[in-house]
Amino acid sequence: MRWEELGDQPCSMSRTLAVVGDRWTLLILRDCFLGVRRFDAFERRIGLTRHLLADRLKKLVEHEVLVKVPYQQKPLREEYRLTDKGLALHPVILSLVSWGDTWMADERGAPIEHYHKGCGQRMKPVMVCSECAEPVGARDIEARPAAAFGEDAQRLVAG
Template sequence: MRWEELDQQPCSLSRTLSVIGDRWTLLVLRDCFLGVRRFDGFEKRLGVTRHLLADRLKKLVEHEVLQKVPYQQRPLREEYRLTDKGLALHPVIMSLVSWGDTYMADERGAPIEHIHKGCGKRMKPVMVCSECAEPVGARDIQVAVGAAFGDDVAQLLAT
């Protein structure tokens, strides 16, 4: 499978990676969730070339993960804001951060603490079943081919 063909695969992970699956895009999304909105803010924080940053932001806008919103009219200047589709990536980013805090942190621990506004306590993301609210991990889930996919997906599940 070629990188530029990921969006055509009968696999939700492949399709997702076609949009957000490179390191610079994930770091742009991290910064969005930390409140960065302007091109120069991303550029300064990431140290990425203008061309590469513009490319990643354009792709996120094209896929409606971000939207451009004017903050100045003369001259026109726009900032990037997460859409509902972009906000839906928050659990993904939080899971990656939590993994990094667990397996990649140094002796000082997590560089950023996430505090739940509701109770004021430090929190970690937990995946739960949408039906019964029980916590779930990899060993608690089985997979099945989606009704509309058949043989295209069956080969993905073959072990």
């Protein structure tokens, strides 16, 4: 399968990767969640060429993960803001950060600590069941093919 064909696959992971599946896009999203909104700030923080940065931002806007909002009229200047669709990626980004904090950190530990505004405590992301609120891990979940996808989904589940 070719990279350009990922978005056409009957697989949610493939479709997601078609939008956010490269390292530069993930770093852009990381910075969005840290409050970065302007092109020059992304360029300065990530170190990506203007052409590649413009390409990644355009794709995120096309897929309605980000929206361009004017912050100055003369001359027109726009910044990038997360949409609801983009905000829904927060658990993904936070989980990747947490994985990196656990498995990739050096002796100093995590470079950024996350605090829950509600209770003020340092926190780590935990996945819970939407029905019973019990924490779940990889061994606690069973994947079943959705009937509407027939054999396509069966192949994904069967591995």
